[in-house]
Amino acid sequence: MVKTHKAASKRPLNKPMRERKGDKKFKVYVKGKGGNVKTVRFGSASMSIKKGNKSAKKSYCARSGGIKGTNDKTSANYWSRRMWDC
Numbered sequence: 001m002v003k004t005h006k007a008a009s010k011r012p013l014n015k016p017m018r019e020r021k022g023d024k025k026f027k028v029y030v031k032g033k034g035g036n037v038k039t040v041r042f043g044s045a046s047m048s049i050k051k052g053n054k055s056a057k058k059s060y061c062a063r064s065g066g067i068k069g070t071n072d073k074t075s076a077n078y079w080s081r082r083m084w085d086c
Contacts, residue, residue: 011037016079019045026083030073042076043083051084061086 011029019027025043032038043049050056061084069075 032074042080
């Protein structure tokens with residue numbers, strides 16, 4: 001989910017933080033194409049990141065590697081893979 005904001009100077013860019021409402025676990029503010037600040041929400045609030053479990057991490061990184069947006073900061077997949085250290 002991506003939302004555009006106008007007051008860019010008050011938001012920390014490219015720093016994932018906990019989401020306080022809704023059904024997503026994290027959010028991050030990024031500058032999109034055209035200079036607009038966007039909110040990218042990612043991660044299921046009902047699941048935990050198990051990056052300490054080697055087989056779970058390997059499986060997640062393999063699954064998410066084929067999804068679009070692995071190099072695009074405005075995609076939820078980019079930030080989710082970054083949280084897992086893929």
